[in-house]
Amino acid sequence: MEPELPSCTVVAAREQTQGRGRLDRHWLAAPNENLTFSILLRGNAEPRKLPAAAMAAAVAVTELLKAEGVRAVLKWPNDVLVGGKKICGILSEGIPEGIIIGVGLNVNMESAGHIDQPATSVLIETGRHRNLDEFLKKLLPFLSVRLGEWELGGFPGVRKPWEQNVPTIGKTVTVHDGDVERTGLLAGFGEDGELLLKSGDGTVSSVWAGDLSVG
16 A cells, blocks of 8 residues: 555546455456445554444445435445345455455446346446446545544444445344354344344344345
């Protein structure tokens, strides 16, 4: 990381050929097709607070999409969905100087046939191409607000808008983490954004990572 880059620097790519998501999954983007960018936030944050930065960014993306007429919701820990299909993935990673938040948002993707999970884009949902530079400019104010709230208060700073956009609260979910599978009621989220899973005997446990599915 260049030492002279100030906090809140945004670096965007026109094309992504070796993008990386959670669990080292690939995130590719053809030239001028989607928004793929990273945000640098300088400062010291406890490692357990870093995942909530991605959650704050996901809230911002959801708010922009709704303003653009796309009915988006949030999926713990770091996805934005439309109609059960992924439209955006976000990854937060700690570095010695602070934190980097990577965002991949499907904007002008015409087909999701090359993706290994159900996916969609703003174009698919609305039938309209977007200028990527203008779309990023629209997104940045939303990100500034929500990431600022996270910097000041951690996950509690964005808890309300996060929970308002999570339709799975109160539903039975299954969390897969490697070979471990846990099923229970999604009871809410802890102080750092960890998922609270309520088992059949009423015990509530914290889940810090995994892939979530409903049912």
